Amino acid sequence: MQKSLSALLGAALLLGSFSTAANADVKRGQKAYLKKCKRCHGNGTKGAAMKTQKEWADAFADDAALFRSWHKDDKKAMKYIDSSRFKKDAPNLKDFLYEYGSDSGNVPSCG
Template sequence: MKKSASCFLAALVAFGMMSTAASADVKKGQKVYLKTCKNCHGSGTKGAAMHTQDEWDELFANGGANIIKAHANDKSAAYFNGEAFKNQSQDLRDFLFEYGSDSGNVPSCG
């Protein structure tokens, strides 16, 4: 009985840590959005609602190939083809997915 209770508590702690990490990614993604996307796409509320969650998944699949292609001919092309996007893309995707048009969620500010 003690062993199963210990396993349960360990799993509960691990799950709690994963939930905290997931929300941190969304917050980091919001900061990335406000810094790199807001000028063209408006507030985080407006920008994230441009697509559904499934559409955001498609845009960011394969290293963000589709979102890179969508921005190939505009002033942000250098960002999307650079190291910054590679390093920030997962956080940005998490933010946009979290607040996609079909999510029912609205960012707190931005």
Template structure:
């Protein structure tokens, strides 16, 4: 009985850690969006709602090939093809996915 309780506690702690790290990524992605995307795409509510969650997933496949293609010829092209974007790409994806048009959620950001 004691081993079962210990195992359950370990699972709960692990799940709790995963959910807090996922939310940290979304929070970082929100910061990236506000800094790099807001000037062209509007606030986080408007920007994330531009696509569904499936469309955001597809946009970030193959090293964000589709996302980069959307920005070809824009003032964001240099950024999305750069090293800084590579480092923050997963956080931005997590934010956009979390608040995609079919998510039923809205970020609380300006």
């Protein structure tokens, strides 16, 4: 009984991690960053290092409320942030920025 419960919990955890990974992609986030953010924030290394991993996670919480507030005075940025394209990009963008946040120890390979 205990073995089957452990196996079931392990499978649920594994399946949960795959579904999260399937919803967001660091490489796609990097592409979105380079296309939409690089002009103002510099290359991906510089941009992602502007915040810690926790700050990036907080920025994208609550429908990216904090992220939106950082850009509220930039009409061009807000046009993108209010678009359906941003809704699609946001999970990937969050993963990219989180992966390479200032405290991550990671550096993007290009851009």
